[in-house]
Amino acid sequence: MKRLLAVFVFAALALCGCGKTTHDDGESRPRAAFLGSAEQILSSVIGRAIELDADSEYSIAEIDCYTRAVDETNCVEILGLTPEEFTQYIVEAVESKPEDSWQPHSVVLVEAVEGVDTQELAERILGGTSPSRFGCLRVEAITVGCSGSYIVLAATSDTGCDAVYAAFEELSELPSARFDRENDWSDSPLI
């Protein structure tokens, strides 16, 4: 019986090691969902999302965007986090948004600090991002995806959100999860 247990324990330990890669320094670390800077990852995700959304009636391919850092001065509106929380939870975050346009559209890539529960953080961002950050105009959908220590936040058209998450999922080396916000950003007092 003891031998059988030892075999099971050994097998379990061996299986645990399967999900990790050994680096040159000999240290064992979890695989990363993405490689590169947040800006590079965001660029890849958006590039692929544009391909996926190309045939849509309101394709995100038609929106000229620039990339800017999310920081302590704008994290409240974009991520729904206080500056203190931003510093505590986020390594880096970048946003792609329209240049010289009032089209409601934003895609944000967030790298969370190691050890942070990214799924919980993603859901906080989903509920906290300000739908009124586009002035009088409103987005159609708000979606987050998380994978490893990365989170993508898309606030744009329905098809745009689908395309951004699909690209994020496709490009990630790790399994990802998606969460959608129920439309609670109407100005109407009855909805």
Place this chain on the structure above:
Amino acid sequence: MPDRAKSIIQTVVFSVMLIVLGIAALVRTPDTYSVEERRRLMQAPELSADSVMSGELFEDTEEYLKDQFPLRRGFITAAGMARLVLGQRDSHGVYVYDGMAVPIGTAGRAEAERLAAKLNAVTDMWFSDSPVYIAIAPDKACFFSAIVPAPDYEVICDTLMTQTGGTVIPLTTLDSDDYYNTDHHWRQECLIPTAELILDEMGREYAPFDMQEQEVGGFIGVYGSVPLPLKDDTIVCLTDDVTDSAIVRRAIEGERGFEAAQLYYPENINSKEPYDVYLGGACTVITVYNPLYTADDRTLYLFGDSYSLSIAPLLLHGYSQVVIIDIRYTRTSTLAEFTDIREDGDVLYLYGMQTLDSAGILNTD
């Protein structure tokens, strides 16, 4: 009534509702847009092998049925009305007081500090040697602070005063009647005393206002598209020689170039954003020239949101040029690509409290 009869009636009514609503959902022409929610509604998904295998068809169908459910608007309205009838004082943060929708407000010192930091960044980048003025349009709730949660306007003005190098102009001329019943915006036809206050504080010369009211049409604001007990609204444009002779140019969306434009767009009364009657609505930069102003050739750089668009034609009476800049939609660092930045210009930051509440959206690079 015997139990058996009750059961039969319940079953028949329930079945008829299921069948009738089900058939209605299938045969009705889908709506394309929800005015209340300001969004396009889901249309019928396409049937394909891929969409079936991926499960997308079923997810999309669920969304479609939620959006296109027969009598959806009626059910939603009934739910909202029931809340009010049952004694809830607000519906989703909006109070109804004497026929006027009054959204609650919570902005205070923290929001004012964040806005001050943003305005300081703009001033430091382009206008460090120019006179700077700041005016915040109070929320309607400020006039009902005894009965609804309201921003503390005095604290906001004090904070902006101490945290910026600018002159804060409290808009003490305003009253709740100066706002629409069904919307949060202020009414242009009530803004002459406010424009006079601002121009006086900025030391500008201007001829006494003698403007005509041109009624554009009925206006249903963001709170008025459902049958709350609200009074009607009308959009009015003020006109005179100055507005008639103004030369207006709007930046083209996505470009740094301009196109000829006008002060008022009456046709926008029928658009999704009727307040876009004033200067055509959202835009990065709009320049308005006043060829009738001869006292000097000073420019006003007016940083603002939709509130600034309706008061700009009035402020034009004290300047030879007003440049309206919306840094929610363009980066502050690119301003020089849109307009000459003159050191002898005046700067006015004029925002509604919705923008004050989300100052992080101002792009100060």
